[in-house]
Amino acid sequence: MAFTVPLLINGEEKITTTTFPIESPLSNSTLWQCSIASTADADAALAAASAAFPAWSKTKPAARRAIFLKAADLFEQRMDEFKRVMQQETGASDIFTNFETTTAIEHLRETAGRISAIEGSIPVCQDEGRSALIVKEPYGVVLAIAPWNAPHILGIRSVLFPLAAGNTCVLKGPEISPRVYHHIGQIFTAAGLPPGALNTLYTPREQSAAITTHLIDAPQVKKINFTGSSAVGAIIATSAGRALKPCLLELGGKGSAIVLDDADLQLAAMQCVVGAFMHSGQVCMSTERVIVQKSILEPFRGALKAAVAGFMPADGLAPILAQATGVERNRALVADALTKGATLLHGDHRADELHPETGVASPTRLRPLILEGVTSAMRVYHEESFGPSVSVIGVETEDEAVALANDTQYGLNNAVFTKDLARGLRVARRLESGAVHINSMSMHDEPMLPHGGVGRSGWGRFNARWGVEEFLRSKTITFQE
Helix, strand or coil: CCCEECEEECCEEECCCCEEEEEECCCCEEEEEEECCCHHHHHHHHHHHHHHHHHHHCCCHHHHHHHHHHHHHHHHHCHHHHHHHHHHHHCCCHHHHHHHHHHHHHHHHHHHCCHHHCCCECCECCCCCEEEEEEEEECCEEEEECCCCCHHHHHHHHHHHHHHCCCEEEEECCCCCHHHHHHHHHHHHHCCCCCCCEEEECCCHHHHHHHHHHHHHCCCEEEEEEECCHHHHHHHHHHHHHCCCCEEEECCCCEEEEECCCCCHHHHHHHHHHHHHHHHHCCCCCEEEEEEEHHHHHHHHHHHHHHHHHHCCCCCCCCECCCHHHHHHHHHHHHHHHHCCCEEEECCCCCCCECCCCCCECCCECCCEEEECCCCCCHHHHCCCCCCEEEEEEECCHHHHHHHHCCCCCCCEEEEECCCHHHHHHHHHHCCCCEEEECCCCCCCCCCCCECCCHHHEECCECHHHHHHCCEEEEEEEEEC
């Protein structure tokens, strides 16, 4: 507990006099303290970002590229430390932390290579002798708000694309994994990012709304990006709308995996299990519904049960969630469904999981739960579980499967399983979501592909050239020849 996570303001670390504790879901005890940003700290971060913008916006692509590549190298050198801290703060497994950290590094290197591709255009004007230039410019100061569940990827991308486009950033990190975000600030600073170009702030949950509103309303902030729940995203969008500021939102999901009657059942079952239960289902792209044609439902049940058994960790311990509230939410969703006629195909939502060292019931552990017989009368049909529970729903036809998958306000990711690629593409085109993955799990994201959703899953796109373009605006300059 000797360590306190500092704020980062104008290139300097600041430990505040008021702090809040960071609890580990692994040990259910306090790890360290975190500094609390005041309104004055927020103003100082905004001032620093504003002061850094003129010089940073004029840096050449080669200079930005060198910083990002060095940051990737520094990240790689400290990867074991970064993974350990992420596990301590979020309870993530080795498999997930390996994927998460390596993907974060790839984001840095992929984006570094795209900076020199930023360009405007020269359209043809209607009047003789008149010409025009369309130039791309950064917005200015960008407010980035990122979550805890995939902290390296989501934290880095929230500032990487704005910085690549020439903006400066104030990053509000999550209250669950602030030390991960402290590391993000460290690697950018050590890589040569100038003071003030990136500033990081933290608050406990009860103070978050006030500081966030203050930042959104601040005249220095020109654009906002937020990754998190749809409920909070709606609040962010409302505040940004009142301030007439654009925002990029990547929010929750209710992704479906459609298993058609010609699918490879073993492949589909394993991909559905991984898609539903990786990181204890605490991913916005997680599989929430498995929609199966009834003609193959019985053999698919068997394949699914076998896949779940193979997915459990070798030590036999129940998976960990970052917060006890996640366990409580999933238990409540399952209990509601059971009272309304659903059945449990796998798991027991009432079972206590003992802490491996103390033998006391752990509030942050829950084994995978698979429901069957879910209907639209149940909460779990509509609400994102963000935990280790999934619903299996039988349908007769392909059309019925598509209609059910689209029967949600969300639209982030879906999956389709079939041996017929043309059929898979046909179904994918009909699904209302930002991405569809054929013969692989719904949970898929990589730096080269645009990522984002529709409906209550948000708008705008992160990643690759789409991510950089989100943080550039066009300016028209005309002149008489």
